[in-house]
Amino acid sequence: LDRRQQARLVQACLGLTEAEASNALAKAIVQAGGVLGSDAVEAVTAEKKQIIRKSGLLEYYDNTELIDNVGGLDTLKEWLRKRVRAFTDEARTFGLPAPKGILLVGVQGCGKSLIARSVASMWRLPLLRLDAGRLFSSLVGSSEENLRQAIKTAESVAPAVLWVDEIEKGFSGVGSSNVSDAGTAARVFGGFITWLQEKQKPVFVVATANDISNLPPELVRKGRFDEIFFVDLPNAAERADIWRIHLAKRNRDPNQFDLTTLAMASEGLSGAEIEQAVIAGLYEAFDANRPLTMNDLLDVLNETVPLSTMMREELEALRAWARQRARNASTQR
Ligand SMILES: Nc1ncnc2c1ncn2[C@@H]1O[C@H](COP(=O)(O)OP(=O)(O)OP(=O)(O)O)[C@@H](O)[C@H]1O
Ligand SMILES: [Mg+2]
Known part of the structure; x- marks a missing residue:
């Protein structure tokens, strides 16, 4: 293994106990016929998947996408590309903080979820998906405890990408039948916000939203995310x-x-x-x-x-909102 490969392997082992790591490496060596090859990273990743599956609150998302299969969105892609090595020791030594996360707000069907799936493959980090609604399910303990557990699991496999899709729906909580009350939803959401702001472990959060009317203002306040990107219709x-x-x-x-x-x-098409x-x-x-x-x-x-023709007013409201609060995911509009 060269130095880069070594660094990747060590990074992949982070979050495993010593026994888990040595177990995974031993398996990889056997599979590769007695040598430690570069595919050991995959073996270690497989071990992590097991840990996530057992937790039940997060989903280990395999269905990632190559960034090359995302059209347009050049500013956003360049932002991500610059951070490919952001989770390495090299970056820490250089004096860089680990990126916290991004919020992608925008038009339906224009690639928000797609980008979330491609960040992980670009950065070669595990992709974990948090279904905020599931936190409120009364089947698995209290909602607050569920959030703590989900965060703990994500941090235990860090560095990782944590994807929270349609965050405005998940945390609005109330209204869906399995949610007890608005107070609980607010407390859990508050806990999430606090973690976003204060987290020390390298868990990069990619949150997406398309309904700004339901987006809690606390979420877009400075310090929560590194950037809020607006994803408009493609030019x-x-x-x-x-x-x-x-x-x-x-x-x-x-x-x-x-x-x-x-x-x-x-x-006008997405x-x-x-x-x-x-x-x-x-x-x-x-x-x-x-x-x-x-x-x-x-x-x-x-x-x-096009949907954008049928929803012209919503689109204009979204753009007006974004002009004040977000950065365009693409240049030249
Ligand atoms: N910029 C793009 N480049 C390539 N394909 C795209 C792009 N935008 C959307 N698509 C295609 O459309 C599909 C749906 O897009 P995606 O789920 O990312 O939209 P979204 O912005 O998350 O929408 P929603 O707000 O409805 O969740 C993608 O899986 C992809 O196949
Ligand atoms: Mg989506």
């Missing part, structure tokens, strides 16, 4: 990028398609809607027993009413 260049990604994902050669024309014809258009076009071609053509895609677009 033309970003749409071309997203078409390219989704055509390639479905085994089509993007060079066979006029991406600029597709980008123009899909103004990434998720572009993905759906690719699928709808593929169905047309499949049904007619011929390869996918530009016309299939353009026909689909003709019949698509």
Whole structure:
């Protein structure tokens, strides 16, 4: 193992007890035929998965995504790229604090959850998902105790990425049938906020939200997150990028398609809607027993009413909110 690989392996072992770590390494050596190879990191990670599964409150999320499969959002990607080595000893020695987390606010289907899934693969850290609603489930102890337990588990496998999807829904708590009262929801949320602000362990929180009307103001106050990013609808260049990604994902050669024309014809569409258009076009071609053509895609677009058209007012409110409080995830709007 070279020095970088050694550092990665040591980092992967953090959070395991000595017995767990030596057990995992022994297994890896046996699997690799008697040597300690670079895939030992995966063996150690597998050991961590077991620990998370046992806890029951967090989900070890395997379904990560490559950052290259995220179209556009250049500012956000660059921010993340700069922090690839942020959790190493090298960074500590250099005098850098470990990043705390980001809040991604934005339009539906534009890649917030996608980014959350790709941070972990980019940084090669385990991805843990916290379902805030599950904390309130009366089946597993008190809600406050559940939060403490979830935090403890996340910290025990740190460095790790903790993904809290749709945070405004999870912590609004009240209203869903299994929640006892508003006071509990507020206390648990308060506990989470305090931890965000004061945590010492390298757990990087990626929270997402799309409903700003339900977003507690305490959450967006300075000091909670390193940055609040606003994820807007993709611009033309970003749409071309997203078409390219989704055509390639479905085994089509993007060079066979006029991406600029597709980008123009899909103004107002989200990434998720572009993905759906690719699928709808593929169905047309499949049904007619011929390869996918530009016309299939353009026909689909003709019949698509973007969600952003139906929700114009919400979108404007979201943008106005973001102008004051968030940083754009992409340049040139
Ligand atoms: N920028 C993008 N690049 C590539 N694909 C995208 C992009 N945005 C969205 N998609 C596609 O749409 C899917 C849904 O997007 P995602 O779940 O990330 O949206 P979201 O912003 O989390 O929406 P919501 O607010 O509804 O949760 C993704 O899994 C991906 O396939
Ligand atoms: Mg989402």
